[in-house]
Amino acid sequence: MERDFDKQYLSMNHFLADIEGRAFRMAQIATGNRDDALEIVQDTMMKLVQKYSHHQTSEWKALFYSILNSRILDWHRRQSVRNRFRSWLNWSDDEDEAVEDALAQHPIDTSHEPDIKLQDSQFMTGLNTALSALPLRQQQVFLLRVWEGLDINETAHIMQCSASSVKTHYARALEKLRGELEDYQ
Amino acid sequence: MTTEQSQFKTFETKVKTSLDESVITLDKETQQALASIRQKVLEKQHPQSRLNFNTWNFNALIPVGTFALCALLTVLIVYSPDNVDDSTQRMAAQQSVNHEQYEQIAMLELFTNPEDLETTTDPDFYVWMDEVLATEDIDNAV
Numbered sequence A: 001m002e003r004d005f006d007k008q009y010l011s012m013n014h015f016l017a018d019i020e021g022r023a024f025r026m027a028q029i030a031t032g033n034r035d036d037a038l039e040i041v042q043d044t045m046m047k048l049v050q051k052y053s054h055h056q057t058s059e060w061k062a063l064f065y066s067i068l069n070s071r072i073l074d075w076h077r078r079q080s081v082r083n084r085f086r087s088w089l090n091w092s093d094d095e096d097e098a099v100e101d102a103l104a105q106h107p108i109d110t111s112h113e114p115d116i117k118l119q120d121s122q123f124m125t126g127l128n129t130a131l132s133a134l135p136l137r138q139q140q141v142f143l144l145r146v147w148e149g150l151d152i153n154e155t156a157h158i159m160q161c162s163a164s165s166v167k168t169h170y171a172r173a174l175e176k177l178r179g180e181l182e183d184y185q
Numbered sequence B: 001m002t003t004e005q006s007q008f009k010t011f012e013t014k015v016k017t018s019l020d021e022s023v024i025t026l027d028k029e030t031q032q033a034l035a036s037i038r039q040k041v042l043e044k045q046h047p048q049s050r051l052n053f054n055t056w057n058f059n060a061l062i063p064v065g066t067f068a069l070c071a072l073l074t075v076l077i078v079y080s081p082d083n084v085d086d087s088t089q090r091m092a093a094q095q096s097v098n099h100e101q102y103e104q105i106a107m108l109e110l111f112t113n114p115e116d117l118e119t120t121t122d123p124d125f126y127v128w129m130d131e132v133l134a135t136e137d138i139d140n141a142v
Helices: A002-031 A034-050 A055-087 A094-104 A117-135 A137-149 A152-159 A163-180 B002-026 B028-078 B080-111 B114-121 B121-139
Strands: none
Touching: A002 A034, A002 A055, A002 A117, A002 A137, A002 B002, A002 B028, A034 A055, A055 A137, A055 A152, A117 A137, A117 A163, A117 B002, A117 B028, A137 A152, A137 B002, A152 A163, A152 B028, A163 B002
């Protein structure tokens, strides 16, 4: 029994070590905030370990992303409520606005640099901005399909929506991203 | 595969490569924070689960042990040798009381029934009784 438990512990450790970086980036793209992203990843890991560690290893990935997406959705809901309160109370967060302005007005350098690294870096920056600008559902579907390589049904299961919705979200996300990143390619 | 599909594939591959790279190039501080979170989560679960397992075994034994103890005490109290003797004596005493009560009731019935009382007080009854008994003795002798 003890050996089984240690084996499960090691499997879970390996699984989380493999997925944590991607989970963090997904949360960071969705929230635009490092600390919030870390908190979301922590909550996700905690719930997976506490509630679902007894499930089969093959199920962990889908469960992990279900929890992660749910946490990200919760975060957006909370933010939306907070923003509503802010607008009622006429609070202005100059710092946030400054950051948003800086991102929005960030000049896109379309000059063709000979340095490939620089091109990649520009593509990454553009990709981050474009992904963050996508509606949440499109963003999540796109990342699960392209980055995690999940098929339509797996993605639909995680997102708790139909396969046709996944196809629609994915097609729209792809179209927008290609349009946004045309200059970087 | 059409040209457009090929372009889509190329774009997807480029996006994936770029995202993978963004994970590899995460700053040291974030990487450490993620590793620390993972360790904390696993450490929190690991000893707790071991404890839970032991506690589960122990907890499972509590009701079973209590039931066994109660059953044992019940058996000892009910079927103890003293109690068995007492109950036998009690039963014998009860039977004796029952017998006396039966005789008293019979006497009471005899006295309360006027016909029976008349019969027992009539001297002719005893004469008749002697005759009957004498006849029975002769019959038995023959």
